[in-house]
Amino acid sequence: MQITAALSRGPESPFTLEQVSIAPLRADEVRVRIVAAGVCHTDLVSKALLPPAPAAVFGHEGAGIVEETGSGVEGVSVGDKVLLTFRSCGQCATCAQGHRSYCASFVALNSSGARPDGTTTLSQDGEPVRSPFFGQSSFATYAVATQDNVVVVDPATDLVAAAPFACGFQTGAGAVINVLRPAADARLVVYGAGGVGMAAVMAARALGVETVVAVDLSEERRKAALAVGATAALDGRSDDLAEALAEATGGGATHAVDTTAVPAVIRAAAASLAPLGTLVLLGLGAREVTFDVMDLLNGGKTIRGCIEGDADPHSLIPQLVRWHAEGRLPVDEIIRRYAFSDINTAIADAASGSAIKPVLVFDEPTAG
Incomplete structure (x- = not known):
């Protein structure tokens, strides 16, 4: 399946919107059509550290609609509104204690530029693209995430306002x-x-x-x-x-x-x-x-x-969504919306501080 992604080719280059291939789902994976994605300081730091090749797709505050689930996925269904957050193994000592942001495999699962087995979820012309970033790489029209970092939210949730709950606001x-x-x-x-x-x-x-x-x-x-x-x-x-x-x-x-x-x-x-x-x-x-x-x-x-608010995202993110719906979390006051095609402007405004919280808003994508 062909999708559009914002590719980074090194610290000095701008993001370019290009066609890439997204991998078929594995048993524990979920494909999400991205509706919005927050721009976080970690995206800027990571872009500044990686070499030009292979290209990378960042984005780790994705929000969207589930379009397909793997055969082993439970609790997530096609059509669900979801936020995509950081990954954790769920099995190490800190995860078992409820401190998922200190997972023993945090770096491997979130920052390695690949799945744990070394494969990527995105490729271009048969060559791997660094992905998934934070288990998602959501600067793209679609993202492959995993059951552990997909948080189902209320159907009435404003996904643009809620996208930053996945990392920065969390x-x-x-x-x-x-x-x-x-x-x-x-x-x-x-x-x-x-x-x-x-x-x-x-x-x-x-x-x-x-x-x-x-x-x-x-x-x-x-x-x-x-x-x-x-x-x-x-x-x-x-x-x-x-x-x-x-x-x-x-x-x-x-x-x-x-x-x-x-x-x-x-x-x-x-x-x-x-x-x-x-x-x-x-x-x-x-x-x-x-x-x-x-x-x-x-x-x-x-x-x-x-790190990450010492949070279990599956409990904290729904709480933040409820608070926003109740008017107790006025995030709309500090969010600035940008079209996905204006990603470089959003990145520049985030880097300069002229925008407190940029959020990319995606047009309806056409499946390849």
């Missing part, structure tokens, strides 16, 4: 819901008001947290953070940021989320925690950060990492 919201678990009287600070940070803000407000402060360099993003529920939004460039944070939080954050991966920001976030406060790190970037160990010891502070 990461930010999950960090709050699953890791921080703040009470109503908590004082949460979110550093970086991009898509992930905004999801953290919205999730905290949906949980009833009374004090939620966003910190960002962009005035437009600070305004957007207030529009989705932040109780205060502070300029990260301010010379008196520490004092402003202390005032906005009544003495320091009990909980904090960093999405920037900037060492200076992370250090400041740790320093601004109240005693016994917790900082969760979500950003991809700098690999080394230094801290004042005495401050951590004397304050009993906790700093920990978090």
Whole structure:
């Protein structure tokens, strides 16, 4: 079957829409017609790392309609609306404990550029194309996913609005819901008001947290953070940021989320925690950060990492969909829609920060 996919041929080249062949389904696989796909920072990072050949198809926030299922697939039917999320084996120790984002096979299943046996789901003129990315490669009109990373959602779901729930919004919201678990009287600070940070803000407000402060360099993003529920939004460039944070939080954050991966920001976030406060790190970037160990010891502070919101997608994603339907997760305020053919504009806007959350919207594809 011939489909249209956005091919990446190295860090410096733009995406090009080309015809590729999609593989027949295996027993545990599902073919999905893609309706929308979010653009995530991980797509940009991965494109920047891979060589020109073989070509690759990214996209890991796919949303669409199931068109075919493999013979061994259960719980997913033709016609279902689905979101495509990350893969996990479901059998290792962390998966068995419900922490699927720390699966022992996470890298092999999501970032290897092939199925576990080395084959790909996409090819062109008989040559393999790196796929499936995150078990989907959803920058394409169709994607082959696997039962473990296909999440069936309510038939009334707006797939364009919900597509980012599959990764970016799941990461930010999950960090709050699953890791921080703040009470109503908590004082949460979110550093970086991009898509992930905004999801953290919205999730905290949906949980009833009374004090939620966003910190960002962009005035437009600070305004957007207030529009989705932040109780205060502070300029990260301010010379008196520490004092402003202390005032906005009544003495320091009990909980904090960093999405920037900037060492200076992370250090400041740790320093601004109240005693016994917790900082969760979500950003991809700098690999080394230094801290004042005495401050951590004397304050009993906790700093920990978090991948994909420490989520079981099959429970968290439907919860986020319900919250959106109930008006408790106003994601439409920060999504900007792009036609699939405008993918390079969407990527550029994501890289520059001019769009908080780009989402590609697909025309009705014609089957090959």
